[in-house]
Every structure is written in C-alpha cells, then in structure tokens.
Amino acid sequence: MDERVTLRSHLDRSASRTPRGDAVAAVIEAIAAATVDLAALIADGPLAGITGQDGGINADGDRQKDIDVAADEMMRLALADAPVAAVLSEEAALPETLNPQAPLCVAIDPLDGSANLENNISVGTIFSIRPRGNDILSTFFEPGTAQCAAGFVVYGPQTTLVLAHDESVDIFILNRHTEQFLLIKQGVKIAPDTPEFAINASNRRHWYGPVRAYIDECLAGTNGDRGADFNMRWIGSLVAESLRILVRGGVFLYPADARPGYREGRLRLLYEAHPMALVMEWAGGAATTGRRRILELGAKTPHQRVPLIMGSVRGVRDVSAIHEGIEPMFDNSDAPLFARRGLFR
Structure with a gap:
C-alpha cells in the first residue's frame, strides 16, 4: 500500500x-x-x-x-x-x-x-x-x-x-x-545557475538582437563571456520544457521575433505565461518578456500573446540585462555594437 x-x-x-x-x-x-x-x-x-x-x-x-x-x-x-x-x-x-x-x-x-x-x-x-x-x-x-x-x-x-x-x-x-x-x-526549487538553454534555433534568422546575442554567447561556451559550455534542449512542448527546468534548471526562451504573428510573442499570457511564471517564481526562478516581469503584466484581450523567457535566475537575468542594454528601437539590429552592449559587466 x-x-x-x-x-x-x-x-x-x-x-x-x-x-x-x-x-x-x-x-x-x-x-x-x-x-x-x-x-x-x-x-x-x-x-x-x-x-x-x-x-x-x-x-x-x-x-x-x-x-x-x-x-x-x-x-x-x-x-x-x-x-x-x-x-x-x-x-x-x-x-x-x-x-x-x-x-x-x-x-x-x-x-x-x-x-x-x-x-x-x-x-x-x-x-x-x-x-x-x-x-x-x-x-x-x-x-x-x-x-x-x-x-x-x-x-x-x-x-x-x-x-x-x-x-x-x-x-x-x-x-x-x-x-x-x-x-x-515538495517545495521544489530551481537550480539558480544551470548552463542549459532551450530555444527553437531554426528561427535564429528571425530573432531580435538581444536574443541572438544571448544565444551566441551561450554557444561560445568557455571561450565567451558566459564562461561555461552550454547544452541545448528543445522538446517543442511547453509543459515538458517547464518540468525539465524544475528538475534540472536552465532557461527556456520563446521570444518575439520578426515573423508575422510573432512580433508580440506567441504564447498566451493568461493561460500559458501567467501560470508558468507563477510556478517559476514560487520555485525560486524567474519569468520575463525580456523587458518586463511576466507576473506584472495584465492582459488587454482574452487571448493576448507575449514572449516568454523563464527558468533559472541567472539565465533570465542575463537575457534581461542584454535587453536593458539595448534600446527597444534597436531590438532587431544586427549591428555588433548593439549585439554586445548588454553583455558588459
């Protein structure tokens, strides 16, 4: 029994x-x-x-x-x-x-x-x-x-x-x-710093500058500013990705990008991003759009879409820092200056 x-x-x-x-x-x-x-x-x-x-x-x-x-x-x-x-x-x-x-x-x-x-x-x-x-x-x-x-x-x-x-x-x-x-x-806590990220890398050409900059730094491994070799995971299932973060740590990115229908993000705020953000924060992690904390957002429409970046505190913090170092008007810039400004410590 x-x-x-x-x-x-x-x-x-x-x-x-x-x-x-x-x-x-x-x-x-x-x-x-x-x-x-x-x-x-x-x-x-x-x-x-x-x-x-x-x-x-x-x-x-x-x-x-x-x-x-x-x-x-x-x-x-x-x-x-x-x-x-x-x-x-x-x-x-x-x-x-x-x-x-x-x-x-x-x-x-x-x-x-x-x-x-x-x-x-x-x-x-x-x-x-x-x-x-x-x-x-x-x-x-x-x-x-x-x-x-x-x-x-x-x-x-x-x-x-x-x-x-x-x-x-x-x-x-x-x-x-x-x-x-x-x-x-009981009382699950996300590892604060796991060198692992999950993103659909096939969309790289559509990503805005801050996301490209972060992923490029992860791929640079010990030769880059991150100072660690990263693993990449991509299941393509939000619930499976979220459970893996709770168990292993790491960061999950489903960012906004330049494709039609994706410019404001793709996941729904009310029944995808909001609940996942609550899970992440109560487990000691974080969740953001890149520029704003997910839990601080209120929906304007029932099916509003948003970008979602969530997981270990350091990974989310580093992605947010790059966004903060780049003016929104330059988010989609390929210029090296803007691609690296946010990485300065």
Missing part, C-alpha cells in the same frame, strides 16, 4: 492557511479529476477514436484537433461543478460564466501541444486560478500577481501534476491503479 501523501490530503492540510482555501482546493481537485480521464484518453488515442485530425479553428485562429475539443469539453464539465464563476479556455473566444457568485475564476489551456501527439511526445494541461472580482470579465485582465494558484499536468511516461499553491511548488504523480495523485516532491 502506497503511504505517500495524496493530493486531497495535501490540499486539506493547506486549506486553512490560504484565502478561499476550501474553494481553491475544490477547483484543483476538479481539474485533477478531469486530467485522470484525459490521460486515459490520450494514452488510448486511436483505440478510443482519437484520430488526431483537425477539428476546425479555435477562437484565436489556431487549428484544433479532435483531442483539443474533447479536452475542452472535459475541463468545462469538471469546472461546472466547482466553485468557479467563469472559465476562459484557449478554445473559446470569451470567458464562459458558470456560477456568477462563486469566488474563483479559471483560465485554462485544456491540452497544450496536441500536435505532438502523433509523435508520442508529452503534452499537457495548463491552468491559472484567481479570485473573482466585482466584474467577472475584468478579473482576467488583472496582473498575474492576482493568481492564488496555478499549475500544469504533463501527459508523458508518467502523468505528472506540478502545482503552485500556498506559495510552494509541489509535484505529484498519478497512481494509475488508484487514480490518485501522490506527492513525490
């Missing part, structure tokens, strides 16, 4: 210490229960009728797959019975009101990275929980510091839940036999 702490008992212990503790715990449990069913559906895939075919276009212009639609329905159904005033999903244009008098609102990406499934690469669910304001819609436009909990689930070799709650980041793994999440790591 497994004697590890269950998610439910873990939440029960902290409920009395946190504002709206019982309500937050109920929402987390509802999401976790839905992910158990979603994990089984993903694992069965074609055997359960999931073909991976396109299911249309979502509200933000991205192609949906049939599994995206199924995941969205599962999460909405689970949250309908939780103390949630409204839910904003990646798959809907606007927040859906559930129970206007409930104390919490949820922003969620029901299934992040569904295109990876055909290659059997890890995908996930990302969620953000915040207190409901007097006006439900405006609740979603408050800065990320308003979040009271956030987290993500990775559907991979194990189904892993990473939870930022009660100012701690804890990791749970699903026991498939009992269908319970069990605590395996």
